[in-house]
Amino acid sequence: MTDLSQLEAELSARIDAAADTGALEAVRVAALGKSGQVSELLKSLGGLSPEARREQGPLINGLRDRITTRIAGRKATLEAVELDAQLAAGRLDLSLPPRPRRKGAVHPTMQVMDEMVAIFAEMGFAVAEGPDIEDDFHNFTALNFPPKHPAREMHDTFFLQAGAEGERKVLRTHTSPVQVRVMQKTNQKPAAPWIATGQDPPIRVIVPGRTYRSDSDATHTPMFHQVEGLVIDRAIHMGHLRWTLDAFIARYFETSAVETRFRPHHFPFTEPSAEMDVRCDRSGSEIRIGQGSDWMEIVGCGMVHPNVLRNCGLDPDEWQGFAFGFGVDRLGALKYGMPDLRDMFAADTRWLAHYGFSPFAMPNPATGLS
Known part of the structure; x- marks a missing residue:
């Protein structure tokens, strides 16, 4: 052993x-x-x-x-x-800065929409909301679109497949159908206290939301955002409309030197209709509102057509009002210098890091928003 x-x-x-x-x-x-x-x-x-x-x-x-x-x-x-x-x-050098952490940002479209809602809220406007998928009546007929209007065609509007009853619903081409629903006095329960629903006049609402049209270039996208406004009361006239738009533009662009003009136009749902231009300076790399000798169209508007009032159950001999519609993405591009609207929907985080807004920034003195 x-x-x-x-x-x-x-x-x-x-x-x-x-x-x-x-x-x-x-x-x-x-x-x-x-x-x-x-x-x-x-x-x-x-x-x-x-x-x-x-x-x-x-x-x-x-x-x-x-x-x-x-x-x-x-x-x-x-x-x-x-x-x-x-x-x-492997000793750590705590004097070195930490690795940068990716931070989220508020999308410019949402920032601009919040700014617009805040400004109009100070004027006494409530917020109204409605569905993105609409029927023909709310999107076209109630708004006085004639049967053969181009907006009713496939080349302008996104139609869904016909349902069991043969009706083709559409992705709404504007947020105006929500105005119709408010005037129809639907008596639906609001989703939140600040959300307006159907009501009797007087009415003063804005309608922010997504809209859809078959169009795409540097200044148009198939999906975009609008804020439309509606005022219904007795003895409302174009002067009230002009003051409302001038006050908003001055507040939004943070300048008191605002000069605007109305140009005659045609919209099926307003009569008379107009496009409002604002004086601006295009001589440099930026568009400066309230300066220069150029003019730029900024909003469509007009007095609510009597047929629209009738279609919504209101007597045009008793009630009248005005409506307007801003393109939210376009206003953001003008104020914050974004050259191509399509970039807003490209899901490029580098673009968002450059143009986005911090949710923790100090409030904007003009709007009270960051």
Whole structure:
């Protein structure tokens, strides 16, 4: 039989001499592995006589236990040394700035829409909302569109497949159908206290939301955003409309030097109809509102057509009013210098990082919004 005392001394010396956990693992395998020295001694017990087995078995098992304990102690020591070395080598320099973290931003369209809602709210306008998918009556017929109007054609409007009753609904081409729903006195429960629903005159609402038309270029997109306004009361006239729009434009563009003009136009749902131009300066890389000698169309408007009032159940001999519609994306491009409206819908985070707004910024003194 092998001299167990000598074997233990040799293995202990090798364990103590192991410089790292890798070398120690090699000693463990050589001693206690499947073919290790101690493991071979344990296997040899089967060939001994019962008397010799009773004598040698406890000695060999004791050797195995002592070597196992010694290896575990040496491993703990080596691991502590290696951990200290790793911590020293990977020491953090807390004087360096942290890696930049990606931050979200408020989209310019939502920022502009919030600004517009805040300005009109100060004038006493409530907010009205309605569905993006409309029927023919609310989107066209109630608004005095004739049967063969181009907006009713596929090349201008996104139509859905016909339903069971044969009616083709549309993605609304403007937010004016919500004005119809308000005038119809639907008596629906509002989604929130500030959301206007059907009501009796006098009415003063704005309608922000998405709209859809089959058009795409640098100044038009298939989906865009509008804020339309509606005022219904007695003795309302174009002077009230002019003041409302002038006051909004001055507040939105943060300038008192606003000069506007009306140009005759045609909209099926207003009579008379007009487009409002604002004086501006186009001589440089920026468009400056309230300066220069150029004019730029900024909003469509007019007095609500008597037929629209009748279609909504109001007597045009008693009630009259005005309506207007702003393109939210276009107003944002004018105020914040964005050259192509299509970029607003390109889902490019670099663009949003450049033009987006921090939700934690200081409030704008003109609108009270950040």
